[in-house]
Amino acid sequence: QNPQQIAEETSRRRELRLMKNREAAKECRRKKKEYIKCLENRVAVLENQNKALIDELKSLKELYCQKND
Amino acid sequence: QNPQQIAEETSRRRELRLMKNREAAKECRRKKKEYIKCLENRVAVLENQNKALIDELKSLKELYCQKND
Amino acid sequence: MANPRKFSEKIALHNQKQAEETAAFEQVMREVMGATRNAQPQYLHLSPTLGSYRGGSLPNVNQIGNNSIDLQSALTN
Amino acid sequence: MANPRKFSEKIALHNQKQAEETAAFEQVMREVMGATRNAQPQYLHLSPTLGSYRGGSLPNVNQIGNNSIDLQSALTN
DNA sequence: AGGGGCTGACGTCAGCCGTG
DNA sequence: CACGGCTGACGTCAGCCCCT
Numbered sequence: 001q002n003p004q005q006i007a008e009e010t011s012r013r014r015e016l017r018l019m020k021n022r023e024a025a026k027e028c029r030r031k032k033k034e035y036i037k038c039l040e041n042r043v044a045v046l047e048n049q050n051k052a053l054i055d056e057l058k059s060l061k062e063l064y065c066q067k068n069d
Numbered sequence: 070q071n072p073q074q075i076a077e078e079t080s081r082r083r084e085l086r087l088m089k090n091r092e093a094a095k096e097c098r099r100k101k102k103e104y105i106k107c108l109e110n111r112v113a114v115l116e117n118q119n120k121a122l123i124d125e126l127k128s129l130k131e132l133y134c135q136k137n138d
Numbered sequence: 139m140a141n142p143r144k145f146s147e148k149i150a151l152h153n154q155k156q157a158e159e160t161a162a163f164e165q166v167m168r169e170v171m172g173a174t175r176n177a178q179p180q181y182l183h184l185s186p187t188l189g190s191y192r193g194g195s196l197p198n199v200n201q202i203g204n205n206s207i208d209l210q211s212a213l214t215n
Numbered sequence: 216m217a218n219p220r221k222f223s224e225k226i227a228l229h230n231q232k233q234a235e236e237t238a239a240f241e242q243v244m245r246e247v248m249g250a251t252r253n254a255q256p257q258y259l260h261l262s263p264t265l266g267s268y269r270g271g272s273l274p275n276v277n278q279i280g281n282n283s284i285d286l287q288s289a290l291t292n
Numbered sequence: 293a294g295g296g297g298c299t300g301a302c303g304t305c306a307g308c309c310g311t312g
Numbered sequence: 313c314a315c316g317g318c319t320g321a322c323g324t325c326a327g328c329c330c331c332t
Binding site for chain 1: 152
Binding site: 097100101103104107108111114115118121122125128129132 | 221222223225226229230233236237240243244247251254
């Protein structure tokens with residue numbers, strides 16, 4: 001084959017691969033950012049649940065000790 | 070001054086700035102990775118505490134209901 | 139299997155766990171609330187528990203702003 | 216101020232909150248355990264609470280492996 | 293006001309692992 | 313086994329914000 005066309009084909013394949021990997025990297029960064037937000041949100045939710053559970057446990061403990069009098 | 074030395078000085082400053090930013094980027098990536106690990110670990114700890122609190126709350130509730138009989 | 143490589147699977151796993159934990163949490167809270175309602179009916183300050191911050195089926199992390207302001211307001215309430 | 220830019224400050228804030236919450240958690244657990252010990256002294260299965268997984272002062276995230284195997288084992292225990 | 297420290301975002305390379 | 317999708321890590325640019 002014509003070496004000119006061979007080099008052109010190689011360059012085009014490389015360019016197409018770079019293009020795909022470029023968009024893949026964008027999506028990957030987006031997903032990673034979303035994952036971090038997911039973790040932070042989950043931490044906040046668990047914090048609220050922990051506080052509520054502790055408060056409820058304290059109240060129930062007071063009621064239980066009050067019953068023993 | 071000698072324009073040759075001026076260009077050389079400019080290039081040297083740019084190279085030094087790039088070097089600093091390079092190492093800064095390394096440290097930043099490391100800190101970000103550590104932050105993600107911190108979040109995941111925190112989520113796991115909060116999960117354990119949540120489960121323990123729920124179990125303790127269930128047990129205490131059973132004891133409380135048993136007292137009312 | 140426990141730690142997938144893809145971020146989508148990690149998010150899916152966390153959402154699943156969060157849904158299960160929230161369900162168990164709300165159930166226990168309702169049980170305790172129902173068991174102690176006869177003891178102190180006047181002290182029923184039914185402040186919303188803020189376990190899950192919104193009505194969505196799953197947290198839907200896409201609709202979260204900069205630093206989760208809604209959650210911040212939930213913490214201060 | 217609530218959401219710092221530097222990762223170090225974020226980690227510091229999370230460690231601080233975790234330390235406070237763990238302290239409050241252990242205190243409440245000890246209180247309830249002490250209040251119910253007279254009722255059921257024979258059912259005292261004193262399984263370690265596993266709230267904080269190690270003896271370090273603060274979680275020290277640097278010494279955590281791939282997917283926090285110690286925590287995984289803590290969950291299964 | 294301007295310089296420098298950190299970080300967000302980009303593109304590229306290297307590598308893992310599921311899928312054909 | 314080769315191939316392609318995702319991700320880890322790198323270097324660079326742009327930008328913010330603290331500090332002097």
